[in-house]
Amino acid sequence: MTFLPLRTRPIRAGGALCVNDSGRFFSADGKFVDRLSADELSDVDMAFLRREGHLLDDADRLGAAAHSYAVAERLTRAGPLDYLILVPTLRCNLSCSYCQVSRAGLRQPGFDWSDATLAAVLKRLDSLPTSRIKIEFQGGEPTLRPDLMRAVIDRCARFEERQFVVCTNLHELNDDILAVFDIPELYISTSLDGDAATHGRNRTGAGTDQFLDNLRAVMDRYGPQKVAALPTIDATNPPDTEALIDSYADFGLTSIFLRPINFQGFARKRHRASREQGAVWRDYYERFVRQIIARNWADRDRVLEESYMSICLRRVFQPGADRHVDLRNPNPMGIDYIVVDHDGTVYPTDEARMLSRSGVIDLSIGTIADGWESEAREAMNRAATNQFDPACQRCAYQPYCGRDLVDDIARYGRIDLPRTETEFCRRHLHMFDFIFDLIYEDDPAVRYSLSRWLRLAGTPAALGTRLA
Amino acid sequence: MIPLNLPALTEAQHPFITRLRATGEAKPWDSILVSEDEVGATFSGTNGIVALDGVKAGLLDGDIVLVQPGGFGVERLLRAGSLHNTLLVTERCDQLCVMCSQPPKKTHVDRFDLFEEACLIADPASVIGISGGEPTLYKDQLCGMIERVLSAREDLEFHVLTNGQHFDAGDIARLRNPVFRRVSWGIPLYAADAALHDQIVGKVGAFARLEESFAALLLAGARVELRTVLLTSNLDHLPALARHVAVRLRFVETWSIMQLENIGFAKNRWPALYVDHGSNFEPIAAALDDVELHGIAARLFNFPRCTVPDAYRPQAAASISDWKRKFMPPCAACRERDNCCGFFEWHPDAQALQGVSPL
Numbered sequence: 055m056t057f058l059p060l061r062t063r064p065i066r067a068g069g070a071l072c073v074n075d076s077g078r079f080f081s082a083d084g085k086f087v088d089r090l091s092a093d094e095l096s097d098v099d100m101a102f103l104r105r106e107g108h109l110l111d112d113a114d115r116l117g118a119a120a121h122s123y124a125v126a127e128r129l130t131r132a133g134p135l136d137y138l139i140l141v142p143t144l145r146c147n148l149s150c151s152y153c154q155v156s157r158a159g160l161r162q163p164g165f166d167w168s169d170a171t172l173a174a175v176l177k178r179l180d181s182l183p184t185s186r187i188k189i190e191f192q193g194g195e196p197t198l199r200p201d202l203m204r205a206v207i208d209r210c211a212r213f214e215e216r217q218f219v220v221c222t223n224l225h226e227l228n229d230d231i232l233a234v235f236d237i238p239e240l241y242i243s244t245s246l247d248g249d250a251a252t253h254g255r256n257r258t259g260a261g262t263d264q265f266l267d268n269l270r271a272v273m274d275r276y277g278p279q280k281v282a283a284l285p286t287i288d289a290t291n292p293p294d295t296e297a298l299i300d301s302y303a304d305f306g307l308t309s310i311f312l313r314p315i316n317f318q319g320f321a322r323k324r325h326r327a328s329r330e331q332g333a334v335w336r337d338y339y340e341r342f343v344r345q346i347i348a349r350n351w352a353d354r355d356r357v358l359e360e361s362y363m364s365i366c367l368r369r370v371f372q373p374g375a376d377r378h379v380d381l382r383n384p385n386p387m388g389i390d391y392i393v394v395d396h397d398g399t400v401y402p403t404d405e406a407r408m409l410s411r412s413g414v415i416d417l418s419i420g421t422i423a424d425g426w427e428s429e430a431r432e433a434m435n436r437a438a439t440n441q442f443d444p445a446c447q448r449c450a451y452q453p454y455c456g457r458d459l460v461d462d463i464a465r466y467g468r469i470d471l472p473r474t475e476t477e478f479c480r481r482h483l484h485m486f487d488f489i490f491d492l493i494y495e496d497d498p499a500v501r502y503s504l505s506r507w508l509r510l511a512g513t514p515a516a517l518g519t520r521l522a
Numbered sequence: 523m524i525p526l527n528l529p530a531l532t533e534a535q536h537p538f539i540t541r542l543r544a545t546g547e548a549k550p551w552d553s554i555l556v557s558e559d560e561v562g563a564t565f566s567g568t569n570g571i572v573a574l575d576g577v578k579a580g581l582l583d584g585d586i587v588l589v590q591p592g593g594f595g596v597e598r599l600l601r602a603g604s605l606h607n608t609l610l611v612t613e614r615c616d617q618l619c620v621m622c623s624q625p626p627k628k629t630h631v632d633r634f635d636l637f638e639e640a641c642l643i644a645d646p647a648s649v650i651g652i653s654g655g656e657p658t659l660y661k662d663q664l665c666g667m668i669e670r671v672l673s674a675r676e677d678l679e680f681h682v683l684t685n686g687q688h689f690d691a692g693d694i695a696r697l698r699n700p701v702f703r704r705v706s707w708g709i710p711l712y713a714a715d716a717a718l719h720d721q722i723v724g725k726v727g728a729f730a731r732l733e734e735s736f737a738a739l740l741l742a743g744a745r746v747e748l749r750t751v752l753l754t755s756n757l758d759h760l761p762a763l764a765r766h767v768a769v770r771l772r773f774v775e776t777w778s779i780m781q782l783e784n785i786g787f788a789k790n791r792w793p794a795l796y797v798d799h800g801s802n803f804e805p806i807a808a809a810l811d812d813v814e815l816h817g818i819a820a821r822l823f824n825f826p827r828c829t830v831p832d833a834y835r836p837q838a839a840a841s842i843s844d845w846k847r848k849f850m851p852p853c854a855a856c857r858e859r860d861n862c863c864g865f866f867e868w869h870p871d872a873q874a875l876q877g878v879s880p881l
Contacts, residue, residue, distance in 0.1 A: 078769065107769045115691075116737040120770045123740060127772065372817030505811075511833040514811045519765075 076124030077453030137391035186215035524845035606843035608651030618724030697742035714766035
């Protein structure tokens, strides 16, 4: 008989969470953990563990193969390059104090793609072996160069499956920009920091009304399927949660990615407190999610969600949900997606570009013209996994979690801190603690929201297994 | 119903495969329409002449058929344009399922060579079904046919219905051949409880043997479509089966929960076996939710859309093959008709009518 290892973690509401290497989990009361460590499992325990695949008979070849399969399912399989984040210009028509990319001024020369860079990007697109493509236009403000976006999009016509995302501040709308937005496979992602006063203070100043008019205009023109927004929150002075949710709901926006200021770019100096988040932020986050749950229960006609909660929740239950490249394991760098900066430099992630721009460390891995199969890329990939981290190996949440080297470098200048001393770890420990609280909370309103976020047809009577 | 067997006469001495052509350019294996009148149509090819009674040539155009001498007629093996072509490779079986829609026979007529010929000239990009009886009773011949056809025709796929009683570790190396990426094995599992599964399939030890096959298929990287026919005996066991799938059978591509077919053994046992899912959908919903929760796709086969609660309707597939499907008169007005499975031709009309409420 083989007993497959279980890792345990207290559930805040009481009892213990037990998770195996494939991420399959159950809850038990504290006495089970005592029986487990004393090697005094009852017949009921044994039958349960056998049924749940934690205890295998030696002759059970399917059980052994199924376990290996489930462990393997948790590992990212990065395919060929099919996702490019493009920065056609670093110039921007706004000047936000927390700008993570250290934007260039509106009239500064030398921060747009040259003809040669555009040609190199198009040549790369032609050479990709895949039948699907995802392109995200970042900046700067990419709508300052609709011509460059158009050139890229036109060149993607040959792909069977196309998706384009424009990350824009919606400060300016004109016919050229709308003509690009009209492309059916294109999605608009913008920022909305809360009510008009908050948004104006953080971002748009006197231009706030203009932005709100533009947001209203694109919502009217395209509807919520095509437009998403996310707030940047100053955690030292966060907006009222109800008002924040209202400002989204009023526009018909249902997904809210609640992010504290990113400790990148201008924020490194002007918002030093954003380096780490403490209990105040975590409380704020939980309050926000619980208010969404209450609203979803009260009004079944629409489903609000906090986007990162949904992503993490799906990773708990649905291995292979790896398309969110900020949370996956291993997290291959410069393989299935890349960032092409305004000067044609290639970075493995958007944060790597921001960090290089700040002059902290050069994390570029190559150029769009000459390629990026570099020693720099290999060096990062050797460490881009949580599999062999001694702290992660003991952590119940390892199968759901990820690895973000660039985040560690951004905050601490190194990647070898004990994992538990990093913001990445603390943030995700909190997130998964919170998620398992919700999973085991016996409240129909909670189960209703979780089931919607998990994209289920119905609402199961229980989401988590329990050892009675 | 679309007839699959047609009365016909031929001068040939041996059975042969040919494609019937009423129009267009002919390939060497084609038989060309030479005459047609009110009583039938006559085709001619290199293997001889075949005269079919009571048919319109245009309706057979492009069909790949098996012509049998001695008055045994013509079998339409691969009908042109149909998505539901299935080759019945044997009528023998080593299980005796309580609801079997195609009760087994003792004798076997080996026609693998003819089937292989038919597959080799199949329409481009076809998915060809293989059924029985139990095809893997002739595992070596079956795999040989699949390997040769799929090596010669990179555009084809097979879907094989099998009871999964005959795979073992010795098959793993063979099934790792990349051509088997284009083969999906449809395998039934009726309960996570071994005794109940064995009772339903009428074979002691079937569950344990199936697990050995699943282990081999998993390790071979085989594609499996898991199938569960709904019965009064396993309805309440569905949630436990869903958990079993999420724990032990995560490698399946999809799980199909199938409503019963009123034919074969099920015909005489109908009241004892048939579950009216409209009046008790909870165990089915719980099962669907649990596997979907764990990232495994599930579908409902043979569940008319209007009989399924709104939330689960997208999972109800148009699963019933064209040649044996019917709709009730009220269905004419339904907006979901094109997405709906309808009813089996042999489903009791009174029962069908009772459950129908056009959307």
